[in-house]
Amino acid sequence: MPSYDVAAGAGTVRIAALAGLVLLCAACAKPAPPPPHPVDVATVVVHPQPTSFPEDFVAETEAINAVEIRPRVGGELVQRVPNEGERVKAGELLFVIDREPYIAALAQAKAGLAQSEAALVQSQRDLERAESLSKLDAVSQQELDAAVAKNKANLASIEAGKGAVRAAELNLGFTTIASPIDGVVGRAQLRQGGMVTANSTLLTTVYETDRMYVNFSISERRMLTLQRDLGRPPSQNSTAPPPFRLFLADGSLYPQIPKLNFIDPAVDTRTGTLAIRLEVDNPQHLLHAGQFARVQVSQQVDPNAIVLPQRAILDQQGQNYVWIVDADGKAQQREVHMGLRLGGDWQVQQGLKAGEVVIVDGVQRLKPGTPVKATPLVTPVPAALPTPPAAAAPPQASRGDAPAATAAPAPAVDGVRSRA
Numbered sequence: 107m108p109s110y111d112v113a114a115g116a117g118t119v120r121i122a123a124l125a126g127l128v129l130l131c132a133a134c135a136k137p138a139p140p141p142p143h144p145v146d147v148a149t150v151v152v153h154p155q156p157t158s159f160p161e162d163f164v165a166e167t168e169a170i171n172a173v174e175i176r177p178r179v180g181g182e183l184v185q186r187v188p189n190e191g192e193r194v195k196a197g198e199l200l201f202v203i204d205r206e207p208y209i210a211a212l213a214q215a216k217a218g219l220a221q222s223e224a225a226l227v228q229s230q231r232d233l234e235r236a237e238s239l240s241k242l243d244a245v246s247q248q249e250l251d252a253a254v255a256k257n258k259a260n261l262a263s264i265e266a267g268k269g270a271v272r273a274a275e276l277n278l279g280f281t282t283i284a285s286p287i288d289g290v291v292g293r294a295q296l297r298q299g300g301m302v303t304a305n306s307t308l309l310t311t312v313y314e315t316d317r318m319y320v321n322f323s324i325s326e327r328r329m330l331t332l333q334r335d336l337g338r339p340p341s342q343n344s345t346a347p348p349p350f351r352l353f354l355a356d357g358s359l360y361p362q363i364p365k366l367n368f369i370d371p372a373v374d375t376r377t378g379t380l381a382i383r384l385e386v387d388n389p390q391h392l393l394h395a396g397q398f399a400r401v402q403v404s405q406q407v408d409p410n411a412i413v414l415p416q417r418a419i420l421d422q423q424g425q426n427y428v429w430i431v432d433a434d435g436k437a438q439q440r441e442v443h444m445g446l447r448l449g450g451d452w453q454v455q456q457g458l459k460a461g462e463v464v465i466v467d468g469v470q471r472l473k474p475g476t477p478v479k480a481t482p483l484v485t486p487v488p489a490a491l492p493t494p495p496a497a498a499a500p501p502q503a504s505r506g507d508a509p510a511a512t513a514a515p516a517p518a519v520d521g522v523r524s525r526a
Contacts, residue, residue: 219267
């Protein structure tokens with residue numbers, strides 16, 4: 107019996123020790139952490155709608171006519187009439203080359219012609235005398251032939267003298283150089299007192315800038331679409347933008363509407379593009395030759411386009427994805443396939459459907475399954491673009507200077523609607 111009591115006492119001790127250990131572990135256990143706070147994000151609801159996706163192309167302006175002024179005679183430049191940058195009319199005097207050498211050459215040519223005319227008078231008399239004596243057999247046939255030949259030579263000398271006088275008159279006239287077109291005088295390449303070489307020295311260039319060319323290149327595929335659009339008759343109630351719009355270097359819309367002037371018949375095999383030339387009026391002379399601009403080419407409207415702000419699209423190892431809010435209010439990643447860009451926005455071709463909520467701002471703190479507090483994205487109302495004037499509108503008389511080159515302003519978000 108004493109042995110049983112000892113065993114029972116030891117068991118009681120072990121049970122009491124285990125109970126104390128359980129109580130100690132329970133005291134050491136930490137309370138469960140509270141759920142994470144939702145991350146504040148700005149969202150938009152996908153809403154497909156008709157959207158036009160214009161494409162922008164870098165273009166360069168060109169004067170519709172640019173004439174290099176080169177002298178047709180050589181000599182000293184004694185007068186430069188217009189100032190650089192002035193507007194001139196066709197026929198207005200530009201330069202004068204020293205006339206004295208050509209005046210002397212003209213006088214010499216006239217004197218030579220007078221000598222030839224006097225010689226012709228004498229040879230005609232000699233010929234008449236020889237013909238009369240020939241009938242009486244008073245002169246030989248050889249002498250008659252010589253008189254005939256001399257008279258013909260003097261006739262030819264008269265024609266040569268007239269040609270020399272005409273050439274001298276032309277050269278004298280070429281000493282005054284007039285503008286062949288209405289335009290603006292460029293920088294003078296030679297100052298007064300310099301020596302010019304006939305048909306070689308460039309004096310200046312006159313630019314016709316009342317109308318301008320705008321040159322750019324476009325892909326062959328895009329050109330086919332554009333040609334189909336241009337061949338389609340416009341609807342009376344159509345509000346579609348014109349096929350081409352020109353933006354100046356500061357991003358402002360040029361008020362005149364460009365018109366298609368030329369399409370290169372051959373594709374550039376190196377780039378796969380076609381050269382396009384537009385023509386546009388320049389009443390305010392805002393455009394200058396060699397100026398860079400931006401041409402926006404309109405495109406057919408996508409009736410069910412999904413467009414998101416570009417900052418909502420993330421790139422991961424060449425793949426694009428967005429963050430969406432699921433039905434439980436948590437952030438999830440979604441792979442998407444992108445299309446054309448529209449200013450600061452980007453078209454989503456695949457991966458989203460109408461009604462889904464896309465996170466635009468606040469994605470830096472997100473992980474899959476993170477609870478979010480969604481707030482509708484507030485987009486500023488864009489300023490209205492100036493409406494291009496009608497084709498029959500009279501040109502404005504004011505002038506302006508070409509602005510410096512900057513990027514064009516991005517249009518507002520299109521194709522999305524804020525979540526209510």
